[in-house]
Amino acid sequence: MTILIWIIQLLLVPALSPLFIGIIRKIKAKLQNRRGASICQPYRDLRKLFNKDEVISEDASWIFRFSPFIIFAITLVVGASIPLFTGLISNPLSDFLVIIYLLAFSTFFLALAGMDAGSAFGGFGSSREMTVAALTEGGLLFSLLTLAIAAKSMNLFSISQKIASLPSSSLFPVGLAFVGFLIAFLAEAGRFPFDNPATHLELTMIHEAMILEYSGKRLALIEWAAANKFLIFAGLAANLFFPWGLTGQVTLPHIALALLLFTGKILVLSLGVAILESSIAKFRFFRLPDLLFVSFILSVIAIGLII
């Protein structure tokens, strides 16, 4: 039974992540009075890309060829190390600093790969990505730190267990930290108001600019990794700040219920993201730091209230 839990834990993020991307697109389409593609479209896209031939720039080095693999591998490792549907797994990798720095590792290679082909788009994408990533780090780290201090542990699984039984007095700081985390989440996952995931040729794009030179299986890996990253952050938001519904038992019905609850929580978050993206415009690039500093300051206040 433990093996089953581990298998689900390992495969849950890569298996479900394209689905939620599809769902967000569908909701956005509905809000725009379009019919929209099926929610399974991202899966089909991935299959299509994996079956296609590839073109690689003659200026690109091994960094360009290698990056998609390491980026995807890191999202797998991180996806397996965060609380998703169960609190039973004890994983020594679940230290939140390790998670943050592992994700920084993937950003590092993504940005290098963007510069590698020597196109003007890639370089600017990398520059913007690293700018946003560097400024997000403070808010991201401090919002999770608030929880770690409240729970007296840096392990994400212990955090999610202890936050559930926190006294109501610490709900306010946790709420502040949640807002801080949400901003960092949107920045890291490349959603509005930071980046427009639906654009391919816009001068302000970030993520799409970096991966413009990719095609075939490597593009598939990067797109899939981006979807994984979205689900990872959504999962963290859902299970660290609203940690109810993680199963403590290893029976099939419990696991099924927990998985259902997890899907439900992510659905609510996806709905929120889709509504946000349909109702506001992307921010000007030099307005983004303000938002990111707000995230940091909120988390600092939260920590101030809790210590």
Next chain:
Amino acid sequence: MTEALAQTCFVVLFFSFAVGAIGSLILRNNDRLADWWGNSFAILGSISGIIASISALAFGNTFSYTLPSSFSILSFSINFDYLAAFFSLVLSLISLFASIFALGYVKHFFGKYNIGSLGFFYNTFIAGVMLVFLSSNAIFFLIAWELMALTSYALVVYERHDEKNVKAGLLYFIMTHIGTAFIILLFLLLFKQVGSFDFAAIKAGLAGMSPALRTAVFIFALIGFGMKAGIIPLHIWLPSAHPAAPSHVSAILSGVMIKTGIYMLIRLFLDIMPGTSLWWGLAVLVIGSVSSLLGVLYALAEHDIKRLLAYHSIENIGIILLGLGSSLTFLALGFKSLAILGLTASLYHTLNHATFKALLFLGAGSVVSKTHTRNIEEYGGLIRFMPLTALFFLIGSMAISALPPFNGFFSEWMTFQSLFRGFQALNSMAQWIFVLAAGSLAFTGGLAAACFVKAFGATFLARPRSEEARHAHESEPSLLVGMGGLAILTLVFGFFAGPISSVLAKTAGSLGALKMAEAPMAASWNSVRFADGFASLSMPLVLGVLALSLAIVAFIVYLWAGGRKVRTCATWDCGTTLDSRMEITATGFSRSIVTIFNGILKSTKQQDIEYHDADMRYFSKENRFTLETRDIYKDYLYEPLHRSVLKISNFFKRVQTGNINVYILYIFLAIFILLIALV
């Protein structure tokens, strides 16, 4: 292993450096032989240094030795305890690989500069730094300190045909001696208190020292040793002096020499004179935060590769000071075991920074020796011509950006731990300073990653942007061995984080102020775990899981899509012809961050346009942009200081009339006043 072995190693060590130094001078007329002689003996000396330090750290073979001199206040006493052994180990490791690197690197100076004198100063410099770590008598220490300062000055101005290097050397010379003045003052204060220059005697006799005097000692130490460590705002010499030296020397300057300041701060305040005030630790924390954050911001604005690395040294000194500051604060608050945690983090980062910064400087040296420029904008695409240099530089970049599983991540993790512990401190001001220090460390990590994406990407990726870069080729084996060795060390120090941190905790616990304290973490060979369950980390696991999942992903993709064709084609060019001017430059890359932090960096933009037709200003002939960042500490600290010194000097110039009668009057008046005052 016995003590005798450690002592023999020391005799071999100083003998090698002496023979290396003098031999290179004798062989100065033969470049090839002088290069070989000087560096081989430096290698020999470094290896015996490594053996001696490891035998002390691992088997407890510490010793002290005193050779009295004919002056009563000076004795050549050596105290090789755990702390000294640790710092000697750092020095020996770096100088070993730097010397191997130098064997080949020095060749591009053949015929241009004298190799014999380089070998002489290089060997005496390493011996001088070693003596700084070993000496336990203030006068002896000052001699060693001065030996280190003078030889490093000679190395900084080694490429003397470049006017800039001579200027950088002069600035370094002046700044380091201002620092030394404060250090002399500090030891005189201590001498006045205990009547001895011997460290052991000072340690024993300090009990009744008044708080005001202690504070004075602390401030003098902070200025004197902080100057050497390169804390902001005393760092102005560092970004110009370190890049000026030959690259293998820069590696030791940035990797080890600036740590002598840290070493003496630890020695003074955690060993010799325990009993710190709370605000000392907090002051060190604030200085550490400012240095780390400003250091990385200035590095981002920089596009001279060696200056960029020098600014990162300031950043990392800041991180080391965060560990040290938290240790001092915990000590003042009475949490001895947490103080050990802070100091362990600080020592670990000292070791790590030495390895990856030396690696990066050697990598930069390898690039500079092939392209003959330090300007990142003139590189590009070097990964194709120098694949191994690129790989090693990439490893160094990942380590300094604190990416797991490299060593930089572990020491930053540990520094974070000690700062997080401070949140629970009882004093509310201390709490907030800890929070801000942790915040600055978080931003520093992110900005450092951005800076190294820029440094690596602009240097090694995309297309070459100059003729030199287009004709670069891989460096020779000795350079690669030097870099490769350090690259492996960054992984090894990351992998064996458990055992190393327990040795460092033992080192920290051996100091006077921290005796009898238990470290708050338990370390096994593969993990570090805190006793209260707050955090645990296993570096081998991180490496293993990453490697495993990478292999699985690669295998599955190979099975699924391995048969698809891969075509190599030109980068998409939007219908124009792509050339190297269209790819992003280092300046362009960091421009957005520089703009965001404009309040600190004060970037300026100047545009000069020359038109074909002065009346019809539509078609520009030449369009020139000058982007600059200004240094606020220069504008607001050094410039006013400079101006007021000049003003005062001008005022006193009136006294100097040049008339000899007036001078005789001055002498007469002086004697008259002295007679009245004294009799």
